[in-house]
Amino acid sequence: MEKYGAAAYTTYALAKLLEGSQDQVLCLSHLSPADLETTSSLLAHPNIDLSGLTAVPEGTARIELTYVNQFERRGRQLNIMPPLTAAEMALLAECRAVLLMPLNETDIPLRGVQSLRSSSQATIFLDVHGLVTGVDDSGRRFNKIWSNAQEWIKCINVLKMNEKEAAWVAARPLHGQQEFVFFAAGLIKNGLDVCWITFGDQSSIVSWRREGRIYWTFVPTITGLGPVVDTTGCGDAASAGFVYSYVKHGRYPLIAVILGNTLGSLKATFREVNAFPSHPEINGIIYHHYRDYLHALLDDFLSRKQLIVHEFKGGCDSESFVRQSDGHGHGTGTNHARSGGGKRTSTPGT
Numbered sequence: 001m002e003k004y005g006a007a008a009y010t011t012y013a014l015a016k017l018l019e020g021s022q023d024q025v026l027c028l029s030h031l032s033p034a035d036l037e038t039t040s041s042l043l044a045h046p047n048i049d050l051s052g053l054t055a056v057p058e059g060t061a062r063i064e065l066t067y068v069n070q071f072e073r074r075g076r077q078l079n080i081m082p083p084l085t086a087a088e089m090a091l092l093a094e095c096r097a098v099l100l101m102p103l104n105e106t107d108i109p110l111r112g113v114q115s116l117r118s119s120s121q122a123t124i125f126l127d128v129h130g131l132v133t134g135v136d137d138s139g140r141r142f143n144k145i146w147s148n149a150q151e152w153i154k155c156i157n158v159l160k161m162n163e164k165e166a167a168w169v170a171a172r173p174l175h176g177q178q179e180f181v182f183f184a185a186g187l188i189k190n191g192l193d194v195c196w197i198t199f200g201d202q203s204s205i206v207s208w209r210r211e212g213r214i215y216w217t218f219v220p221t222i223t224g225l226g227p228v229v230d231t232t233g234c235g236d237a238a239s240a241g242f243v244y245s246y247v248k249h250g251r252y253p254l255i256a257v258i259l260g261n262t263l264g265s266l267k268a269t270f271r272e273v274n275a276f277p278s279h280p281e282i283n284g285i286i287y288h289h290y291r292d293y294l295h296a297l298l299d300d301f302l303s304r305k306q307l308i309v310h311e312f313k314g315g316c317d318s319e320s321f322v323r324q325s326d327g328h329g330h331g332t333g334t335n336h337a338r339s340g341g342g343k344r345t346s347t348p349g350t
Contacts, residue, residue: 001271003271003273004035004038004039004042004273005232005233005236005273006061006101006103006233006236007027007028007029007101007236008027008039008042008043008273009233009236009237009240009267009273010099010101010236010237010239010240011025011027011043011048011240012043012045012048012273012274012276013236013237013240013241013263013267013276014047014240014243014244015043015045015047015048016276016277016278016279016282017240017241017244017279017282018047018244019046019047019278019279020279021047023047024047024048024049025047025048025049026049026051026052026091026092026095027043027048027049027050027052027053028052028053028084028088028089028091028092029052029053029054029060029081030054030055030056030058030059030060030081030082030084031053031054031055031056031059031060032055032056032057032058032059032060033055033057035055035059035060036053036055039053040053042273042274043273043274045274051091052088052091054088056082058079058081058082059079059081060079060081061077061079061080061081061103061104061107062077062078062079063075063076063077063078063103063141064076064077064078065232070228070231073232074141075140075141076138076139076140076141077104077135077139077140077141078139080104080106080107080135081103081104081106081107083106083107083108083109083112084107084108084109084112085112086111086112086115089108089112089113089115089116090115090116090119092116092120092122093116093119093120093122094120095120095122096122096123096247097122097123097124097125097243097246097247098116098120098122098123098124098125099125099127099239099240099243100113100124100125100126100127100156101127101129101130101236101239102127102129102130102131103129103130103133104130104133104135105130105131105133105134107130110148110151110152110155113152113155113156114151114155116155117154117155117156123157123158123193123243123246123247123251124155124156124157124158125156125157125158125159125160125239125242125243125246126152126156126158126159126160127160127161127235127236127239128146128159128160128161128165128169129161129165129235131146131152132144132145132146132161132165132168132169143164143165143168144168145168145171146168146169146171149169150190153187153190153191153192154191156192157192157193157194158192158193158194158195158196158242158243158246158253159187159192159194159195159196160196160197160198160235160238160239160242161196161197161198162197162198162199162200162235163180163197163198163199163200166180166183166197170183180197180205181205181207181216181312183197184197184205184206184207184216185207185214185216185312187207188207188208188209188214188312189214192209193208193209193251194206194207194208194209194246194253194256195207195208196242196253196257196260198235198238198264201221201223202221203218203219203220203221204218204219204221204257204261205217205218206219206253206254206257207312208253208254213311214311214312215309215310215311215312216309216310216312217254217308217309217310219254219257219258219261220261220290220293221261221264221265222261222262222265222285222289222290223265224289225265225266225268225269225285226269227269228268228269229268229269229270229271230267230268230270230271231267231268232271233267233273234264234265234267234268235264236267237263237264237266237267237276238260238261238263238264238267239260240260240263241256241259241260241261241262241263241264242256242257242259242260243256244259245258245259245260254297254309258286258290258293258294259282259286262282262285262286262289262290263276263282266282266285296308297309
């Protein structure tokens with residue numbers, strides 16, 4: 001099976017959410033001349049601006065995936081996209097949100113992100129995947145430590161990773177609920193606005209800052225939307241849902257994760273890039289699957305019981321939550337609660 005993916009999933013999912021508005025998704029990527037026409041046709045949509053697609057002789061990223069099981073894949077790099085230029089990054093300066101999705105650490109140079117940060121008020125969201133992925137001489141893709149994490153974190157607002165990637169961001173194994181929570185909250189202490197850690201088909205952890213306080217909670221995923229057809233692109237679609245909700249609906253991370261989870265789960269039910277349902281249909285799915293959770297969230301807010309959203313009150317001040325070059329890190333932990341996450345925890349912004 002051959003197909004286009006990566007930014008294509010995110011771009012089209014955002015376009016479906018933006019239908020009926022004047023807002024645009026600017027898709028910024030390098031492509032080979034042979035791929036430009038096909039990709040432009042694939043992403044033809046009134047809410048997608050394709051002026052950021054540039055044909056270059058070196059081509060785009062090409063990755064061969066071997067599916068180990070329903071959720072695990074091994075990758076072999078067949079081609080690496082040449083880095084985005086400073087001029088291309090400057091096209092993003094007027095955007096309300098910028099979603100960075102490097103497949104390799106060379107795709108989006110840090111200096112370009114630093115320049116964007118200094119010139120733009122955009123919310124910058126980073127999917128860390130490509131920055132904790134290396135490529136050996138044979139093209140085999142492998143996990144590696146995020147070597148310049150502190151510099152990146154200074155430039156971004158929202159950081160997303162899965163549980164395996166979190167260990168490479170932290171540069172140490174993370175075990176148990178307590179370690180993941182402390183790690184996410186510690187990143188907020190170090191300057192992030194939001195940290196989102198996903199656990200496949202299990203509940204996500206999200207931590208955020210509001211009015212000088214740090215909060216965290218579990219957000220349950222959606223099940224029962226249909227058979228799992230293809231998990232490729234689920235994380236990309238989830239990022240689209242988060243960014244849309246976060247920017248459009250008051251910067252509430254918990255609500256943004258709900259839309260992100262919904263789009264990620266929907267993507268698992270089809271292979272195509274452009275098969276996402278309409279925004280009203282997505283809202284109906286959220287109402288059906290998250291109704292009880294949202295009612296519990298409101299009850300929690302009104303009663304101030306703090307059973308769903310917790311305020312983080314310990315451990316950050318004396319610890320570094322991104323391992324420094326001297327090799328010191330933090331962490332003890334208990335068994336991670338991989339299910340029932342929606343039954344925990346207080347409310348956004350309280």
